[in-house]
Amino acid sequence: MNIKKLLGYALGPIGSAAASAISLPLISWYFPADDIGRIVLLQTVSGLILIVLGLGLDQSYIREYHAAPDKSVLLNTVSLLPLLLSAACIAGILLAAPAMPSEMILELKQADLGVLCVVFMAALVPARFLSVVLRMQERAYAFSFSQLMPKLLILVLVAGYMLTGAANSTFNLVAAYAAAQWLALAVLSVQTRRDAARAWKAYSDPALLKETLKYGVPLVLGGLAYWGLTSVDRLMLKQHGSLAELGIYSMAVSFGAAALIFQSIFSTIWAPMVFRWVNENENLDRIAKIVPPMLAAAAAVLCLAGIFSPLIPLILPSKYAAVQFILLSSILFPLLYTMTEVTGIGINVSRKTWLVTVISVIALAANFALCRLLVPAFGAKGAAASMAVSFWLYFALKTEASVLLWQKLPRTKIYGTTLICLFSCLAYTFWGSRGNYPLFAAGWAAALAGIGFAYRTQLVLLAERIAGRLKKAA
Numbered sequence: 001m002n003i004k005k006l007l008g009y010a011l012g013p014i015g016s017a018a019a020s021a022i023s024l025p026l027i028s029w030y031f032p033a034d035d036i037g038r039i040v041l042l043q044t045v046s047g048l049i050l051i052v053l054g055l056g057l058d059q060s061y062i063r064e065y066h067a068a069p070d071k072s073v074l075l076n077t078v079s080l081l082p083l084l085l086s087a088a089c090i091a092g093i094l095l096a097a098p099a100m101p102s103e104m105i106l107e108l109k110q111a112d113l114g115v116l117c118v119v120f121m122a123a124l125v126p127a128r129f130l131s132v133v134l135r136m137q138e139r140a141y142a143f144s145f146s147q148l149m150p151k152l153l154i155l156v157l158v159a160g161y162m163l164t165g166a167a168n169s170t171f172n173l174v175a176a177y178a179a180a181q182w183l184a185l186a187v188l189s190v191q192t193r194r195d196a197a198r199a200w201k202a203y204s205d206p207a208l209l210k211e212t213l214k215y216g217v218p219l220v221l222g223g224l225a226y227w228g229l230t231s232v233d234r235l236m237l238k239q240h241g242s243l244a245e246l247g248i249y250s251m252a253v254s255f256g257a258a259a260l261i262f263q264s265i266f267s268t269i270w271a272p273m274v275f276r277w278v279n280e281n282e283n284l285d286r287i288a289k290i291v292p293p294m295l296a297a298a299a300a301v302l303c304l305a306g307i308f309s310p311l312i313p314l315i316l317p318s319k320y321a322a323v324q325f326i327l328l329s330s331i332l333f334p335l336l337y338t339m340t341e342v343t344g345i346g347i348n349v350s351r352k353t354w355l356v357t358v359i360s361v362i363a364l365a366a367n368f369a370l371c372r373l374l375v376p377a378f379g380a381k382g383a384a385a386s387m388a389v390s391f392w393l394y395f396a397l398k399t400e401a402s403v404l405l406w407q408k409l410p411r412t413k414i415y416g417t418t419l420i421c422l423f424s425c426l427a428y429t430f431w432g433s434r435g436n437y438p439l440f441a442a443g444w445a446a447a448l449a450g451i452g453f454a455y456r457t458q459l460v461l462l463a464e465r466i467a468g469r470l471k472k473a474a
Contacts, residue, residue, distance in 0.1 A: 011144040019151035025315045026158050033247030035170050038106045040250040044231045050124045051223040053085050056216025065136045075199040077208045079129045086125040120178040123185040130188035146187045150180035218353045225360030233383040236371040249380035252323040256330030295417045296451045298335040303444035325432040328425040329384035336395045344398030346406025355401050363394035
């Protein structure tokens, strides 16, 4: 993959993170913490719905794309059933109980708000399949544009609410997110209109559907377990705390999600590239070589996040002061997930996807037990710590399974580095304070210096390449 395409994939996540860095503080100042908690619950339930209705067929499309003789038939086959299921569910809810989504998710019994929740969710399944089309075609800038526009719309709408003095109501906040979701679908529909038209005219292949369901359904079970793993902290915090405390925790998670820049870019590129290598039986030795620099990059991101964490209280209301210390444990999850994309890829390559379910269930059980222990006593800090520890377990188990099934990896370096990162994050979350921040910052600065020294040659080469390209552009 050339540098132009890589920059194309980076544009969306980086732009989205920049938009979120502006919109999140605005939301925190204008809307109550309870409503931020409600939005997080809506997004959490939406993730569950996408897993169930998608039937794992989006992953089947990724897996079969390069080997498929007719990609229009493949798209028609994998998308038709999820779209029909989605339409049936939407119709059933609107006809039978329009207030149910609002009552169950947002704890507000309002029919108009329930309909708005359904509107938000209605765009999920088609947007997912259209985004996968762009991803597999490696249309980097189009893919990034579809990610960026919804974030910009949320920013514009929230700023508009503030400038016009609109009500800081739950309805208005949900409406902003629903509009953003539909803008994403509209952009994707324009970008993939030719592919969608060809798929519409194609036929569904029953034999292919059976094969793709065989691959995808085990991923649904794994996806459900994974959803539980990544959601139980929010649900337990809501049960043992309040929507306001959930909103504060969610703000930390949202800032930590800046690390999803790396996860989003890498995931978009990695899986299709590896499956192509496997299909062509080439470049397989590169996988183990990617691990050490990725470990160093993850550690560097954590160090930088820790060093700059005191900036968080400067841009958020005082009630969000704890976000500074929760941030590091929250940011560990997306970084470990990115690492798992590399170290656990052997499970997907060997088609032993049922193992993902087993591993997710084990990690979910650990997260549930830790949340039961830590959340009542420590609140949001306990939820963040539970998530960090249980996801490290998920990462380690997937790595071990991948090594046994496919390729050897430098496990001592992998586990040693990630455990040091985990312990430093937990220490800052539980014992960090403004008084001892300089001690933590000194440790992070020393670690950054060590990483820079170890990879000094690669950094110099990278700087020279960037300087050369900038000179050409000028």
